[in-house]
Amino acid sequence: MSNSNLIFKVSSLMEASTGAREEYSFEVPLEYDGLNLISNAIGKLEIMKIEEGFNVKVSDLKVKVEVPCDKCLKKIEEEILVDFAERQYLMTEPDQTLESKVDSNDIYLVNKKEQTIDLGEFLRQEIILHFPSIPVCSKSCKGLCPICGHDRNVKDCHCETEEKVEYKPLAALKDLLK
Ligand SMILES: [Zn+2]
Numbered sequence: 001m002s003n004s005n006l007i008f009k010v011s012s013l014m015e016a017s018t019g020a021r022e023e024y025s026f027e028v029p030l031e032y033d034g035l036n037l038i039s040n041a042i043g044k045l046e047i048m049k050i051e052e053g054f055n056v057k058v059s060d061l062k063v064k065v066e067v068p069c070d071k072c073l074k075k076i077e078e079e080i081l082v083d084f085a086e087r088q089y090l091m092t093e094p095d096q097t098l099e100s101k102v103d104s105n106d107i108y109l110v111n112k113k114e115q116t117i118d119l120g121e122f123l124r125q126e127i128i129l130h131f132p133s134i135p136v137c138s139k140s141c142k143g144l145c146p147i148c149g150h151d152r153n154v155k156d157c158h159c160e161t162e163e164k165v166e167y168k169p170l171a172a173l174k175d176l177l178k
């Protein structure tokens, strides 16, 4: 799976002096394994030349995701919003023999040959970080019956959950009155 639409040309900034920057707005389809994204991602991008390469800022990133309700498993739409995030894209791989060894997942490199930067991994990390933690279809969702699995929002299944067992004496009384 690739997000080739997240590869940005930086040719105009390659030889620019430190501090030179370019800003863009983007709207791109995104596809990541295991993330059910159902809308284009929109956002703003600022690429600034720094000594080591580029400082890349993403702001107001919005994308819709389809996730199951935590209680009833119904599929619902949630919007992920990333207010602000930034990464440094380096011209050369950092010296990994140093004591401060960096996880290779956290190293972003400029593709010098193509004069591009790839935002794919950057955005994937941010989207996961901002994923809805316990999504529910509504605050009053009754969830699934723990006994028969029936969706209690649709219809009560009359399973004897502990809660109901408590009221049994009353039910017995009702029977007597019949
Ligand atoms: Zn629900």
Ligand SMILES: [Zn+2]
Pocket (backbone or CB within 6 Å): 145, 146, 147, 148, 149, 150, 157, 158, 159
């Ligand atoms: Zn049930």
